[in-house]
Amino acid sequence: MVTSRHALPDPPARLWRNPEPKRSYDVVIVGAGGHGLATAYYLARNHGIRDIAVLERGWLAGGNMARNTTIIRSNYLLDASAALYDHALQLWEQLPDELEYDFLLSQRGVLNLAHTEQEVRDSRRRAFANELNGVDAEWVTPDEIAEICPILNTSADLRYPVLGATLQRRAGIAKHDHVAWALARKSDEMGVDLIQECEVTGFLTEGDRVTGVQTTAGPIAAGRVGLAAAGRTSLLTDTLGIRLPLQSHPLQALVSELLEPVHPCVVMSNHVHVYCSQAHKGELVLGAGVDSYNGYAHRGSVHVIENQLAAAVELFPIFARAHVVRTWAGTVDVTPDASPIIGPTPYENLFVNCGWGTGGFKATPGAGWVFAHTIATGEPHPLNAPYGMERFTTGALVDEHGAAAVAH
Amino acid sequence: MLQIRCPWCGDREETEFRYGGQAHVDYPRDPAALDDRAWGEYLFVRDNPKGEFAERWVHTAGCRRWFTTVRDTATNQMRAELPSARKPVM
Numbered sequence: 001m002v003t004s005r006h007a008l009p010d011p012p013a014r015l016w017r018n019p020e021p022k023r024s025y026d027v028v029i030v031g032a033g034g035h036g037l038a039t040a041y042y043l044a045r046n047h048g049i050r051d052i053a054v055l056e057r058g059w060l061a062g063g064n065m066a067r068n069t070t071i072i073r074s075n076y077l078l079d080a081s082a083a084l085y086d087h088a089l090q091l092w093e094q095l096p097d098e099l100e101y102d103f104l105l106s107q108r109g110v111l112n113l114a115h116t117e118q119e120v121r122d123s124r125r126r127a128f129a130n131e132l133n134g135v136d137a138e139w140v141t142p143d144e145i146a147e148i149c150p151i152l153n154t155s156a157d158l159r160y161p162v163l164g165a166t167l168q169r170r171a172g173i174a175k176h177d178h179v180a181w182a183l184a185r186k187s188d189e190m191g192v193d194l195i196q197e198c199e200v201t202g203f204l205t206e207g208d209r210v211t212g213v214q215t216t217a218g219p220i221a222a223g224r225v226g227l228a229a230a231g232r233t234s235l236l237t238d239t240l241g242i243r244l245p246l247q248s249h250p251l252q253a254l255v256s257e258l259l260e261p262v263h264p265c266v267v268m269s270n271h272v273h274v275y276c277s278q279a280h281k282g283e284l285v286l287g288a289g290v291d292s293y294n295g296y297a298h299r300g301s302v303h304v305i306e307n308q309l310a311a312a313v314e315l316f317p318i319f320a321r322a323h324v325v326r327t328w329a330g331t332v333d334v335t336p337d338a339s340p341i342i343g344p345t346p347y348e349n350l351f352v353n354c355g356w357g358t359g360g361f362k363a364t365p366g367a368g369w370v371f372a373h374t375i376a377t378g379e380p381h382p383l384n385a386p387y388g389m390e391r392f393t394t395g396a397l398v399d400e401h402g403a404a405a406v407a408h
Numbered sequence: 409m410l411q412i413r414c415p416w417c418g419d420r421e422e423t424e425f426r427y428g429g430q431a432h433v434d435y436p437r438d439p440a441a442l443d444d445r446a447w448g449e450y451l452f453v454r455d456n457p458k459g460e461f462a463e464r465w466v467h468t469a470g471c472r473r474w475f476t477t478v479r480d481t482a483t484n485q486m487r488a489e490l491p492s493a494r495k496p497v498m
């Protein structure tokens with residue numbers, strides 16, 4: 001696990017057309033984030049549906065897709081989650097070739113640290129559960145951690161000493177913008193219309209069907225509609241009287257100046273609450289949990305940044321002399337069980353993919369795959385069958401809170 | 409960081425408070441009468457508006473009392489809620 005500083009690939013001159021919207025499409029996807037783009041891509045690739053528009057209120061992939069810290073992993077505790085996220089990871093592994101685009105997928109390994117005896121037990125349990133589900137996972141001791149990530153303070157004199165960690169070697173990071181552009185280019189090549197600066201403001205309905213969407217560029221008719229609008233999903237479903245268990249929160253992250261390669265992997269700590277990797281260009285990328293309150297302001301509170309910096313400096317003493325260059329926030333849609341909602345709605349041709357909260361980047365191709373299946377067939381794919389909104393009535397939650405508190 | 413007005417202590421920094429989410433979510437009068445759907449709604453579903461939102465805060469590092477404010481979730485402007493805005497429990 002050695003990092004070196006990479007030059008980023010030059011993006012091709014033109015990646016997609018900027019078409020005027022047609023008056024009608026077989027499928028309209030709302031939101032050109034990673035999930036909306038991956039959904040369009042797999043609708044075209046796997047299901048032969050080409051008459052698709054992806055409508056985006058801002059610019060392509062300018063929402064959470066532009067703001068996330070790009071951690072990819074699949075070491076979730078529960079069977080349904082391990083299946084969903086590992087399917088996504090397997091797709092990641094083949095996408096650079098398939099999309100003919102090197103978006104710098106870097107499987108440099110993710111360490112999830114344990115700082116208390118209880119966390120040691122929980123982490124080992126998760127590693128065993130992962131192994132049973134065919135997801136690569138190892139338990140590593142402080143001495144092994146010191147070899148994998150020499151800049152991490154593994155001495156016993158920390159306030160919360162590192163007692164061990166789980167390691168997923170296949171986990172890592174990728175260049176988020178390039179992922180979006182790669183998916184956009186291939187979708188566009190297959191005939192998908194990617195339409196920017198076109199906000200969906202409501203729906204056209206007939207009985208229990210939606211017949212189209214109302215947009216800032218006028219009404220657009222649709223055979224089927226798929227929502228991939230992340231933090232703004234419930235604003236749309238509210239207009240139909242569908243009440244989803246979503247709360248939209250600011251989620252912040254930050255970067256340092258560009259530094260020589262010092263950090264070879266990804267380190268996450270739920271207990272002192274910070275996670276960190278070093279991007280290809282050299283900046284340290286840090287994040288933690290959401291701001292407590294609901295908000296659409298694309299900004300959070302500074303004490304949340306202060307707390308994660310304090311945690312980072314404790315874990316990585318050499319970071320004390322780095323500087324915060326930039327902080328920012330996205331708006332993430334959080335569910336009560338920290339798992340997404342992917343499935344049908346009371347409207348027979350309207351489908352939702354939302355609730356990915358703080359951790360949906362890693363699922364981008366997998367979410368697109370199962371959501372495309374759901375839209376194309378009208379039925380969930382086996383991988384997203386446990387993730388319908390009815391689980392909040394039946395009580396069959398997919399409760400990943402304990403397993404993935406810093407859920408990115 | 410938000411500056412939050414505790415009705416008893418005045419303007420204080422957000423770090424003195426804990427968030428309590430949507431205000432006026434009463435425990436159902438007769439829980440056994442609720443069907444699964446209504447019970448699920450009570451447990452899991454809360455409003456998530458972009459705009460004014462009546463919400464609960466508790467002044468944990470101060471007087472430790474709960475209160476309701478109205479905050480605009482797009483601008484973070486806060487104002488005290490008028491007592492008359494409290495819907496009576498039926």
Ligand SMILES: Cc1cc2nc3c(=O)[nH]c(=O)nc-3n(C[C@H](O)[C@H](O)[C@H](O)COP(=O)(O)OP(=O)(O)OC[C@H]3O[C@@H](n4cnc5c(N)ncnc54)[C@H](O)[C@@H]3O)c2cc1C
Nearest residue numbers: 031033034035057063064065068069071200330360361362
């Ligand atoms: C700071 C931060 C760090 C994160 N770190 C990680 C991480 O390390 N790993 C990880 O797995 N996940 C991470 N996430 C979460 C991840 O970014 C999201 O779960 C994921 O991006 C959501 O899917 P998306 O890409 O489709 O969302 P988005 O990119 O937000 O896409 C939704 C799109 O819908 C558009 N839209 C909304 N409403 C409308 C409308 N009415 N009409 C038209 N368009 C509309 C929006 O403009 C937006 O472009 C992080 C998020 C943030 C904010």
Ligand SMILES: [Zn+2]
Nearest residue numbers: 414417467471
């Ligand atoms: Zn007070």
